[in-house]
Amino acid sequence: MAEAAVLQGQFFITGDEACAEGAISAGCRFFAGYPITPATEIAERMARRLPLIGGVYVQMEDEIASMNAILGAAWAGAKSMTATSGPGFSLMMENIGLGVMLETPCVVVDVQRAGPSTGLPTLVGQGDMMQAKWGSHGVYEIIAISPSSPQEMFDLTITAFNLSEKYRVPVLVMADETVGHMSEKVVIRPVKKEELVERRRPTAPPGKYLPYQPDADLVPPMAIAGEGYRFHVTGLTHDERGYPVMTAEAHQKLVRRLADKIRVNRKDIIRYEEVGIEDADVIVCAYGITARVARRAVQQAREEGIRAGMLRLITIWPFAEGRVRELARQAKAFVVPEINYGQIVLEVERCAGGKKTVLVPHMGGGMHLPQTILETIREAAK
């Protein structure tokens, strides 16, 4: 019953709908959310689909509650997700931090609109990229990925679940309004069981199990509620037993591991796509919907004889630092278009080894024109 209800075939659907289907294909059976443009369609799709396949849809009283509900559901053993946009993403921040501290697998989708504040609720933005990395207080690392198409809303939502289960961390799908609302062909392929990652379960019996004793990859196996482990987890700094320890030493050990489990595994986590990069000396670095505009600009630049290429970031956090550093050796300049006033460009610049790094900003409410990016490529190529 449950498996038959996973769709298969080709569909002409929006990115938001594809995201919901990706979640279902990944095994997500718990969605808690709160309506917000332009992410509402994800909740609507889940509200229609989950009751048919034995899942739970619950509309919470706000995004704070939604975030906590998916954490609770994850600890009850479910794969869980919420979806929101800027204002709701801001409300979720504290408890994304709780998810990081408790090491809770779950997926948070942010279909970005133009901010700050209520901003342009129905129009595109990419202004939450730094918030995705730094938005919750304290020291931590997070995983964030950015889809560029409805097809990727499907595929990368599955990736997000896999990464969250593997690394026991909330994974952020940093979509944008255009990708969320555009309709395109989406192929919903049969997702094999082997493609899906499930959280590692304890092998030690109750009484011997230490909830925060990591394996070699720095990720501890995870017990779930009701299995007799009688574990304790806390947002306070804790030791391997999960018990609070209020010392700098315990904090050092825990927080370093929480960050390092992402840092040392970055090769496994980081995904990107390259277009015409081999001989490129002007490299456009873009993500989300902006990468699709940039692709056109790069093509036009090539037609003019400029050796332009594109690095499309799929994983945003952790940042593809190593690859940008490599490319910096061959590049004359980096061009970074984004629908904000300069966020990911700071990361590119940091890794550009002093090479010229040019932001092509857009305050939101619309996308770049290929022409605007092309002009910057031309300037950078001089």
Add this chain to the structure above:
Amino acid sequence: MTEAGREPRNPVDAYLRVDRMPSIWCAGCGIGTSVGCFIRAIERAKLDADKIALVSGIGCSGRVAGYVRLDSFHTTHGRAIPFATGLALANPELKVVVFSGDGDLAAIGGNHLIHAARRNIDMTVICVNNFNYGMTGGQLGPTTPLDARTSTSPYGNYEPPFNLPRLVAAAGATFVARWTVFHLRQLERCLAEALVRPGFNFVEVIAHCPTVYGRLNKQGQGVDGLRYFKEKSVVKNGADPAEADIVLDGPVMLGKFVDIQRPSFCGNYQQVCGKAQKSK
């Protein structure tokens, strides 16, 4: 009486993380007493402790999660109830308990409290009400009586408090009761009753806070707090919770105020799922 060579063991120890004792609670605090009642209620109700998930927020009462030998979650300030909602809905087999304080549940978490009651989520919320934020040094909270002194109402409180039983009853809770930490047997029985009921159960436990609230309001030591509860309590089962307002140094109305049945979220949801699957 202790056998030679054998540590005296309290029967509730099996449910406690005794390796974490002593607790952070002050001498004379009422929270530990409420935990004892809760644990004896688990036994009384013959619950499978492996199936209990206990969730706390932040504050003195928020530390309960850390001392019980159960699957237990010490979450963020005010968010125990939505976290518990996720647990309860994702696995209806779990017996979900929220154990936290008045500030956590009724101020920062007040919105979640009323919505969980409205949805009639299967859970038992145990709210220790000590009339102030003890952990941070005795500030005024949503239950601080008018005129009471706290560190942020040094001349007397000028905002009226919530009557919690009335609030949650109005929001739709199907079981609403209030006892004090003096009323051990009543509280234990009440919790045992709540723990086996479906739907949203709310038990307010009135506790004294001799270290801050009690000191600021000249209520004496822990034992004086208990004496106050003994002398000033009025047990009135079935009373309209609207009559259960608490005023400074006034009587405290106790008892089971609400005990009704209505469909729970899970029950309703399963029905809707069944219908949706048939009509597909």
